[in-house]
Amino acid sequence: MPPNPQNPMAPIGIMNPGLITGITPTFSPLPTGLPQGGITPSPAQDGTALSPLGTLLAGNNGPQGIPGQNPQAQNLLQDPNQKPPVDPNKPLDPNKPRDPNDPNNQDPNKVEDPNKPKDPNEMTEEEKQKRAEEIQKQLEELQKKLQEDMAKGDWDAAAKDLAQIQSLQKELGQLTGQQPGNEAQEQQQAVEGAQNAAPEQQAQQEQNAAPQQAPQGAEQAAPQAQNADQAQNAQASNVGDPTAEEQARINQILSQLPPEQREAIKSVKMGDLQPGVGGLTSSVDGGGSIILDRNAFQSNGNYILLHEAGHAVDFKYGISGNGFGQGPFVTNYAQTNRMEDFAESFAHYYTNPGKLQATSPAKYNVVASLPGMRR
Structure with a gap:
């Protein structure tokens, strides 16, 4: 106006x-x-x-x-x-947060981090597959390093390993479209549990190392496989034979397997494992020595035992190198490494074959072609 x-x-x-x-x-x-x-x-x-x-x-x-x-x-x-x-002459306020909508408050010297993961939405399918394969290899190496650091009692290194594993699993989930499950949390609980139990285990090891009198000709207290399994995982305690009721259930579950696969299982023991760990399978002497967590077996024993049986079969026949460790995966935990991928696929073949066949027909066919399978 x-x-x-x-x-x-x-x-x-x-x-x-x-x-x-x-x-x-x-x-x-x-x-x-x-x-x-x-x-x-x-x-x-x-x-x-x-x-x-x-x-x-x-x-x-x-x-x-x-x-x-x-x-x-x-x-x-x-x-x-x-x-x-x-205003090109206006100085930047170092105390003011950068506003992406304010052209006067941008940092002209800002440089993008070349190591920052690329947004999956901006990647081609080929780039996604290549990155997923890289993550798989890194996860396998980190899983081995995590076990080594836990065995040495280097908990700072184990915590760093676990953080990297969780970060890579999250990125892998974004690439594959599958959300990470509870595996990362379970692994963290296992590391924390092992760390808390370390002083008690060390005292027990020192006590066991003390000289003891033994009858002449007496056999060693425990077989090599069991000792190696416990030393490797540092997660099993109170290991012993199953009760009569537990043994009957174990026999019923394993009766689903053909003789060629049952032969891969040398023993099944019960014990107390760290939180988040349902079972362990030793790779010593060809593998096949299984330890199950007693509480986990009561609630989900069928799947846990079949998963560990899958490890025993893999140790005997070396199947996991045949296309496993690459997607698609039947569960998030199967992404951990090729051995876990095979064990998860093996367990699903017996508990939910339709899901395995729909998710990965190739892996279904590999399991269906194992020794002893009826064709």
Whole structure:
């Protein structure tokens, strides 16, 4: 609105409260005389009076007090939320968080991290597959390193291993479209449990290392496989034979397997394992020595025993190198490494064959072709 010709002292236009701070805005043309709202008009060079809004609208590109002659002022009047143009001479405020929508507050020296994982949404299918294969190899190496660090009692290194495993499993889930399950949490619980049990285990080992009198010709207290299994995993305690009821259930579960596969299982013991660990299978002397967690066996014994039986069969026949360790995977835990992939596929063949066949027909056919399978 142009100045009031009847009274040049009257302010122009409609005050926008977002343009000037510290004042009481007025929302309608003001009457003649002093403006309302406690604003004192300021004289212009040509003798006219300008309100603060008039001063803002005046510019070098046109007469003072006439809105619309200054393009910047006109744009601000039309869109009060419009951001001002970039000022190249304005220094950056180091204490102000970077606002991606504020061109005046961007860091011109910012460099993208070349090691930052690429967004899966920006990757081609070929890139996703290649990255997934890289992660699989890294996970296998980290799993081995985690076991080694736990066996040495290097818990700081084990914690770092676990953090890397969890990060890679999360990235792998984004690539494959499968959300990570509870395996990472279970592994963390296992590491923490082993760490808490380490002082007690060390004292027990020192006690066992003390010289003891033994009858002449007496056999060693435990077979080599069991000793190696416990030393390797450091997670089993109170290991012993199953009860009569447990043995009957074990026999019933293993009766599903053909003789060629049952032969791969040398023994099944019961014990107390670390939280999150349902069973262990030793690879010593060709493998086949299984330890089951007694509590886990009561709730999910069928699947756990078949999973461990899969490890025993794999140790005997070396099947996991035949296409396992690559997607698609029947479970999230199968992504851990090729041996876990085979054991999960083996257990699903007996408990949920339809899911395995729908997820990976190739892996289903490998299990179906194992020695002793009826074709």
